[in-house]
Amino acid sequence: MIRVQTEDFDIGAEIKALKAERTDIGAIVSFTGTVRDSAGEITEMTLEHYPGMTETELARIEKEAQARWPLQASLIVHRTGTLKPGDNIVLVITASEHRDAAFDAAKLLMDYLKTSAPFWKRETGPAGSNWVEAKSDDDTARRRWSARKDAAE
Amino acid sequence: MRLLYFAWVKEKTGIAAEDVDVPGDVGTVAELIAWLKTRGPEFANAFDRAEVIRAAIDQSHARHDAKIGGAHEIAFFPPVTGG
Numbered sequence: 001m002i003r004v005q006t007e008d009f010d011i012g013a014e015i016k017a018l019k020a021e022r023t024d025i026g027a028i029v030s031f032t033g034t035v036r037d038s039a040g041e042i043t044e045m046t047l048e049h050y051p052g053m054t055e056t057e058l059a060r061i062e063k064e065a066q067a068r069w070p071l072q073a074s075l076i077v078h079r080t081g082t083l084k085p086g087d088n089i090v091l092v093i094t095a096s097e098h099r100d101a102a103f104d105a106a107k108l109l110m111d112y113l114k115t116s117a118p119f120w121k122r123e124t125g126p127a128g129s130n131w132v133e134a135k136s137d138d139d140t141a142r143r144r145w146s147a148r149k150d151a152a153e
Numbered sequence: 154m155r156l157l158y159f160a161w162v163k164e165k166t167g168i169a170a171e172d173v174d175v176p177g178d179v180g181t182v183a184e185l186i187a188w189l190k191t192r193g194p195e196f197a198n199a200f201d202r203a204e205v206i207r208a209a210i211d212q213s214h215a216r217h218d219a220k221i222g223g224a225h226e227i228a229f230f231p232p233v234t235g236g
Contacts, residue, residue, distance in 0.1 A: 033236050047235065048160055050228060053212035078235060090236050110236060116214060118228075119235025120160035131161045134232030 001074070002058040004049065006081040009091050018073045018093055025072045029102040031092045031110055037085035041125040047080045047089070050118035054078075061112040065094070068108070069101035076109060078119065108145050115142040154221075156189075158199070159230035162206060165199035175221070182208045183217040185227065200229075207232055 011030055019025060035045045058076050065074060073095040083089065092109045096102040121132040157170045179188050186206070190197045200206060208215045209228040221227060 049235070050157070050159055050209070050212070050230070053209055053228070056212050057214075114233075114236040116233065117235050118159065118209070118230060118233050120231060121234045122160070131231065132234045134234050 002055060002062060002076045004051075004054055004058070004078050004080060006079060008079070008088055009077045011091060014075060014077065014091060014093060018075055018095060022072070024097070025095045026097045027099040027102040028093065028095045029099070029106045030094075031090075031106050032088055033090040033110075035083050035085045035087045035089060037125075041127065042085055042123050043126070044124040045083045045085075045087075045089075046122045046124070047078075047083065048120045048122065049078075049080050053118050057117045058113065061109060061116065064112065065105040065109050069094075069096060069105045071096050071101060071105055074105065074109070076113065078113070078117070080119070111138070111141045111145060114138045154224060155226045157226065157228040159228065161231055162199050162229050165195060167195050180220060180222065181217065182210070182215055182219050182221060182227070185221055186217070186229075205231065 011032060015028055015030060019028065035042070058078070062074055062076060065071065071094055075091070075093040077091040079089055090113070092106050094102040094105040094109070115138050123130060123132055154175050155170060155172050158166050158168060163169050175185060176188060179185050186200050186203050190200045206229055208217065210219060210221060210224045211226055
């Protein structure tokens with residue numbers, strides 16, 4: 001399941017909803033990305049996105065993870081709009097019978113989301129406002145999954 | 154054809170979306186960018202570093218050599234920075 005929203009999310013409530021009354025799940029992994037301001041440089045972060053394509057991309061990424069691992073459930077929630085340091089940005093939850101699938105799927109979902117979901121961050125601080133630049137580390141992280149897939153084929 | 158601009162591409166062009174009649178000899182994303190750059194200084198500036206700009210055809214990521222024939226919506230934006 002995927003959701004794009006301006007409101008905050010409650011990690012505990014999301015895990016509870018995903019588990020519901022199910023007893024076939026043995027492992028649940030969650031990742032939360034938050035607004036970081038390690039040097040007092042950011043007072044605000046605004047997230048812009050491409051409505052329509054964002055949902056399509058997130059659904060495609062989720063399908064990719066489900067095709068690779070036996071997941072019982074998965075959830076991607078991404079916020080947009082104006083956030084403050086410490087605020088939640090993104091939540092990924094994966095559930096599987098055993099932990100490896102849930103850990104690996106959560107990492108792939110984040111690596112793919114970072115490099116293909118059409119979101120853009122703009123940071124504002126005392127020194128002004130600027131668009132966050134994409135990191136080459138994120139591309140490297142994503143490529144690792146392609147390499148693994150090729151090696152397995 | 155509907156064109157969309159996001160993040161700093163939008164700021165530089167000064168518009169978020171527009172409907173344009175693309176000349177018939179514009180067949181690829183790269184050719185569309187080259188044509189857009191001729192439309193005024195703000196477009197020339199926005200697409201100055203064309204190699205860093207990403208494109209999507211009908212809401213699906215597309216390379217600069219992708220054909221645009223039949224597309225309804227083409228979007229231009231910087232590398233994504235979500236998550």
